[in-house]
Amino acid sequence: MIKVFIVEDQALMRDSLEHIIGAQDDMEVAGTTDDASMAPELCRQLKPDLVLMDVVTKNNTNGITFAAQIRKDLPDIKIVVMTAFHDITFIDEARKVGSHSFIDKSIGLDHFLYVIRSTMKGHGIYPGPADASPFAAKFSEKEIALIRLVCQGKTREDMARSLSISESTVGQFITSILDKSGFDSIMRFAVYAVSCGFIVPDLLSAKNGINAK
Numbered sequence: 001m002i003k004v005f006i007v008e009d010q011a012l013m014r015d016s017l018e019h020i021i022g023a024q025d026d027m028e029v030a031g032t033t034d035d036a037s038m039a040p041e042l043c044r045q046l047k048p049d050l051v052l053m054d055v056v057t058k059n060n061t062n063g064i065t066f067a068a069q070i071r072k073d074l075p076d077i078k079i080v081v082m083t084a085f086h087d088i089t090f091i092d093e094a095r096k097v098g099s100h101s102f103i104d105k106s107i108g109l110d111h112f113l114y115v116i117r118s119t120m121k122g123h124g125i126y127p128g129p130a131d132a133s134p135f136a137a138k139f140s141e142k143e144i145a146l147i148r149l150v151c152q153g154k155t156r157e158d159m160a161r162s163l164s165i166s167e168s169t170v171g172q173f174i175t176s177i178l179d180k181s182g183f184d185s186i187m188r189f190a191v192y193a194v195s196c197g198f199i200v201p202d203l204l205s206a207k208n209g210i211n212a213k
Contacts, residue, residue, distance in 0.1 A: 002120055003030040005048035007039050007066075008082075009057040013105065017052065020109045027116065036063040040070050043077060050116060053099070055083040055090055064090070068097035078119050082112075089144070091127060101125040138180045146173050150190040151199045 004021050006029060008014040014032055021027045030048040033039060035058040043051060051070060053063040067079045080101040081094040094102045101119045103112065104127065115125045139147070142163065149159045160167045174186050183189040193199040 002027045002050060002116060003046070003048040004028070004116060005030045005039070005043060005046060005051045006032040007034075007036050007051060007053045007057060007063055008032070009034040009054065016109060017112065020113065021116075024113065027113075034058045036061045036066040039063075039066050040073060043070055043074055048077060050078040050080060050120060052112070052116075053079055053081050054105075055081060055085065064093045064097055064099070067094070067099050071098040080115055080119055080125075095126070102127060139177065143173055143177050143180075146170065147177065147190065147193060148199060150186055151194055 004027055006014055006017050006021075008017065011034075014034070018029050018032065021029050030046045031042055033042055036053065039051065039053065051067070053067045053070075055063045057063055064081060067081060070077055070079060078101075079099040080103060081090070081099045082103045082105050083090055084105040091102055101115050101124050103115050103125070118125050142165075145163060146159055149162055154162065156167050156170045159170045163170070165173075177189065178184065178186060181189050181192075183192070190199075
């Protein structure tokens with residue numbers, strides 16, 4: 001029997017996952033929480049086999065941070081990171097902390113069962129290159145970092161300091177981003193990036209101790 005612990009702040013999604021997992025002959029729900037910061041302690045108490053960890057949970061808590069803690073403290077527990085956002089670095093971050101699989105919540109509940117079973121058999125499931133956002137493919141790592149700073153409302157001076165480059169180089173990056181995106185304003189592009197879920201500024205700010213405006 002696969003004991004699954006669910007970390008999900010949206011009640012409808014959490015209830016749906018509980019229902020479909022509970023209906024399986026080879027699975028059961030060990031517990032749930034809407035706050036990723038509670039997950040490590042609850043995992044110690046409940047001893048699940050696998051955690052379904054949402055990226056953004058209650059109060060913008062970053063699930064990947066607590067997935068890393070579970071991997072460190074409870075290495076026998078499998079971690080499947082899940083998200084409804086398409087922020088371009090979530091997949092890489094999930095890999096870096098040792099999460100076993102990654103799933104887009106929009107793909108359908110039946111796919112969760114496949115990912116859970118495959119992960120428990122030792123097969124990591126991650127989106128392939130064909131599934132990656134075309135947004136990510138267009139921009140360099142430095143350009144993506146600059147887009148994040150724009151989304152956080154940083155000035156060019158702040159961006160230059162944060163990225164250890166000159167303000168003129170910031171201007172060159174902005175020109176390159178606009179050329180690639182087809183936008184005529186970096187602020188309009190930032191709004192677009194956030195509205196499409198490619199960048200999640202509140203979560204990123206919380207991770208870095210920054211208060212986004």
